[in-house]
Amino acid sequence: MTRRSDQEFLVFGAPAIEEAEIEEVVSSMKSGWLGTGPKVARFEEAFAAYKDAPFAAALNSCTAALHLSILAAGIQPGDEVITSALTFCATVNAIIHAGAIPVLADVNPHTMNIDPAEIEKKITPRTRALLPVHFAGRPCEMDPIMALAARHNLKVIEDCAHAIETEYRSIKAGTFGDFGCFSFYVTKNIVTGEGGMVLARREEDISRIKILGLHGMSKDAWKRFSDEGYRHYQVVECGFKYNMMDLQAAIGIHQLERVEPYWLRREQIWEKYCRAFAKLPLGLPAKPATDTRHGYHLYTLLIDEKRTGISRDGFLDAMTAQKIGVGVHYLSIPEHPYYQERFGWQPEHYPAAMKIGRQTVSIPLSAKLSDQDVDDVINAVQQAIRP
Ligand SMILES: Cc1ncc(COP(=O)(O)O)c(C=O)c1O
Numbered sequence: 001m002t003r004r005s006d007q008e009f010l011v012f013g014a015p016a017i018e019e020a021e022i023e024e025v026v027s028s029m030k031s032g033w034l035g036t037g038p039k040v041a042r043f044e045e046a047f048a049a050y051k052d053a054p055f056a057a058a059l060n061s062c063t064a065a066l067h068l069s070i071l072a073a074g075i076q077p078g079d080e081v082i083t084s085a086l087t088f089c090a091t092v093n094a095i096i097h098a099g100a101i102p103v104l105a106d107v108n109p110h111t112m113n114i115d116p117a118e119i120e121k122k123i124t125p126r127t128r129a130l131l132p133v134h135f136a137g138r139p140c141e142m143d144p145i146m147a148l149a150a151r152h153n154l155k156v157i158e159d160c161a162h163a164i165e166t167e168y169r170s171i172k173a174g175t176f177g178d179f180g181c182f183s184f185y186v187t188k189n190i191v192t193g194e195g196g197m198v199l200a201r202r203e204e205d206i207s208r209i210k211i212l213g214l215h216g217m218s219k220d221a222w223k224r225f226s227d228e229g230y231r232h233y234q235v236v237e238c239g240f241k242y243n244m245m246d247l248q249a250a251i252g253i254h255q256l257e258r259v260e261p262y263w264l265r266r267e268q269i270w271e272k273y274c275r276a277f278a279k280l281p282l283g284l285p286a287k288p289a290t291d292t293r294h295g296y297h298l299y300t301l302l303i304d305e306k307r308t309g310i311s312r313d314g315f316l317d318a319m320t321a322q323k324i325g326v327g328v329h330y331l332s333i334p335e336h337p338y339y340q341e342r343f344g345w346q347p348e349h350y351p352a353a354m355k356i357g358r359q360t361v362s363i364p365l366s367a368k369l370s371d372q373d374v375d376d377v378i379n380a381v382q383q384a385i386r387p
Pocket residue numbers: 060061062063064087088090091133159161162182183184185195196
């Protein structure tokens with residue numbers, strides 16, 4: 001009999017939604033302006049201020065942010081972009097959609113982040129950009145990564161989908177490189193339902209991203225139906241439909257106001273999990289490195305069947321049976337058939353990412369969790385490995 005047996009299923013990554021964003025969405029609905037408009041502009045300004053970044057553009061996903069950043073970086077068909085073997089498929093797909101060739105580098109088995117020494121091995125005369133992913137909210141080793149980029153004249157695009165609050169040596173994730181890409185998907189640290197943001201160092205890059213994100217129409221074309229009177233627009237590129245709506249920004253504006261208290265709550269839960277699991281036969285996430293700030297996006301356990309006494313998939317099932325939602329972040333990229341067929345990648349060539357991908361389980365780590373929920377998760381983990 002589990003503690004949650006008479007309760008609802010604990011949804012993995014359920015967001016904390018409060019009255020302020022509900023009222024803001026309702027006011028957008030009543031105003032009649034649902035699409036891209038003044039609330040998107042407000043959200044961009046607030047996000048740029050939070051990140052100490054000069055320029056921001058809101059889009060409808062981090063995938064869109066990655067795609068347009070690669071295009072705005074001037075990457076040409078056939079150019080190579082190096083990214084992590086342990087990431088969400090969107091990172092790699094964005095490189096492919098931009099016409100470039102993705103090249104994978106293995107991760108450090110301890111930090112789970114792309115290993116700068118592995119990046120260096122993969123640099124060729126065709127390499128044009130590095131695309132590090134701050135996995136689980138832990139910053140990549142940006143000093144050696146930026147040094148490699150400078151030495152080889154490479155663009156840097158940071159995948160910050162997990163890393164809104166992340167810092168490395170007091171510099172905010174997403175502001176090291178030419179572009180930083182963020183996600184506000186439902187399970188992320190702050191949410192807009194679907195949504196993304198790009199930070200850029202240069203004004204011309206953010207202008208190009210805004211144009212590419214709205215069909216390639218000349219800047220501010222979204223204002224064409226406003227009370228300033230009809231404005232003609234010109235199509236200056238073949239763009240995409242990637243714009244964020246005011247309805248989404250209405251949620252994001254208020255979520256962003258709570259980004260710090262939410263981070264503190266996740267830090268508390270993270271530390272409680274570390275204490276609770278310290279003596280169990282499980283792999284725990286590496287402690288945050290000194291002089292960094294971890295984003296605490298994912299709490300990942302490693303289930304080594306020989307040590308833990310249960311298979312990873314058996315553990316997933318045992319947690320689900322106890323009404324605790326779990327995730328897998330991620331099966332390594334070379335495990336997927338599409339990439340194997342297209343690029344000939346094999347998991348064994350990326351042994352650290354392969355091993356993590358086959359052992360990892362993410363347990364709930366959301367600001368929405370009550371103390372009772374956290375105790376239930378801890379209890380379920382203990383039950384799952386000591387049936
Ligand atoms: C590492 C990483 N990159 C990119 C993405 C894509 O984000 P979005 O769903 O906002 O497109 C995700 C989403 O889960 C992610 O985890």
